[in-house]
Amino acid sequence: MIDAIGKTVDSISDRIGAMDEEEKPDKIIVIVITDGEENSSSIYNRSDVNKKIKEHQEREGWEIIFIGASADVLEQADDLGIRSDRLMGYVADGAGTRGMYMGMSEAVTSYRATGSLEMPEEDK
Numbered sequence: 001m002i003d004a005i006g007k008t009v010d011s012i013s014d015r016i017g018a019m020d021e022e023e024k025p026d027k028i029i030v031i032v033i034t035d036g037e038e039n040s041s042s043i044y045n046r047s048d049v050n051k052k053i054k055e056h057q058e059r060e061g062w063e064i065i066f067i068g069a070s071a072d073v074l075e076q077a078d079d080l081g082i083r084s085d086r087l088m089g090y091v092a093d094g095a096g097t098r099g100m101y102m103g104m105s106e107a108v109t110s111y112r113a114t115g116s117l118e119m120p121e122e123d124k
Contacts, residue, residue, distance in 0.1 A: 001034050001041065002041035002044050002045065002046060002048075002049055003041040003042065003043045003044050004041075005032055005044070005049050005053075005080065006041075006043060006044030006048060006049050006052065007043070007044075008030065009030065009049070009052045009053065009056065010052070012028065012030065013052075013056065016028070026115075027061075027063070027111065027112065027115065028056070028060070028061070028062040028063065029062070029063040029064075029065070029108060029111060029117070030062060030063070030064045030065070031064075031065045031067065031104060031108075032064070032065065032066050032067065032080075032082075033067045033068075033100075034066075034067070034068050034069070034070075034076075035068070035069050035070065035092065046079050046080060049080055049081070050079065050080055050081035051081070052081075053080055053081040053082060054081040057081070057082075057083065063086065063111065063117050064082050064083075064086060065082075065086045065087065065088075065104070065117075065119070066080065066082045066086065066087040066088075067087070067088050067089075067090060067100060067104070068087070068088075068089055068090075069089070069090055069091070069092035069096075070089075071089075073087055073088070073089040074087065085119065086117075086119065087119075088100070088103070088119060088120065103119075103120030104120070106120070107119055107120060
């Protein structure tokens with residue numbers, strides 16, 4: 001999980017950095033969906049990822065959302081530097097997963113239209 005997040009953040013940052021200024025997107029949103037298990041990361045550690053995430057959130061205004069199926073979703077997001085108002089938990093069954101994706105679809109659609117990200121209330 002940690003390597004996947006670190007690689008994704010670096011890849012997005014590199015891609016945007018290579019763009020001409022007028023081509024750069026106004027809004028960046030990264031959504032991490034996980035079962036919460038850290039399997040075998042070997043390139044990045046939590047501290048590395050925490051610094052990267054905080055830098056992009058604070059300096060560049062990236063929206064980074066953490067969605068986890070485990071009971072310690074708040075602790076995991078905090079360890080990674082993700083703001084507490086940008087996380088949600090869900091039950092990893094059919095209904096919970098459908099509800100999570102529907103809520104995120106609505107939130108992202110609204111963010112793209114208004115520039116304001118409102119997380120689904122029932123899932124915070």
